[in-house]
Amino acid sequence: MTDKVIENNQAAVMGKIISGFTFSHEIFGEGFYMMDVEVARLSESYDIIPVMVSERLIDVDANYEGEYVSIYGQFRSYNRHEERRNKLILSVFAREITFVDELEESARTNQIYLDGYICKEPVYRKTPLGREIADVLLAVNRPYGKSDYIPCICWGRNARYAGSFEVGAHCAVWGRIQSREYMKKLSEDQLEKRIAYEVSVSKLERMD
Known part of the structure; x- marks a missing residue:
């Protein structure tokens, strides 16, 4: 059962570590820390992606800034209470980390697959230049009755398609x-x- 749940949230990123470690929290004596990874886009710009790692997975006292890594895990969320409201905090939860010498130009450095349920009415709109966009909030189940709430953005035909989904619809996204x-x-x-x-969605599929 647990393996099946884990399969519905798979993220793989490759990039350069650009920060030190910041303590996040501790569970059953295991400490978790945050770091930032710079991941290249095809357009030669970058995404700065927060990654949560266990102190049992990597030496959090060492300095790895400038090192290249390949990370496999899940894209997770939690609510942090601030200024009388909850703020949705997102990060990649690392299950595996591998150091690499360099990133090949042909390497797919940023991939995610999610299988979940629409938990908020999708918002479909057009930009002033006529580009179609839809904002979707996907609830992805986790073991022990928890869920991650992942904001997704769809474009073009996918945006039009997602705009027709009702709350509770079961769908899968790749991006x-x-x-x-x-x-x-x-x-x-x-x-x-x-x-x-x-999540910038490149493929969207209805599952129910």
Whole structure:
């Protein structure tokens, strides 16, 4: 049963470690830490992806900045309470880490597969230039009754298709994890730059 649940959330990223380790939390004596990995896009820009690692998987006292790694795991979420509201925090939970000498140009450095359920009405819209976009929030089951809530963004035909899905629809998505900067309005005259993480969907399939 557990293996089947794990199969519904598979993420693989390859890139360069660009930060040290920051303590996140401890469970049953096992410490978990956060680090940032820079993952190249085909467009020659980058996504900065937060990765959660166990101290049993890597030496968190060492300095690995500038090292290249291949990481396999899951894209997970949790709610952090701040300023009287909950904020959805997303990161790749590493199950395996391998150090690599360099990244081949042909390597697929950012892949994700999710099998879950629509848990919020999809939002379909068009940009001023006419590009079709749909925002989808996918609930992906985890063992022991937990779920991860993963924001996904669809484009073109996939956006039109996703826009017709009802809450509770079972679907699978394939794509990549992306980071995106945006400005958060804190007050009438105060803006703050923040980073959102989401799955950019390349393929979408209805499962029910």
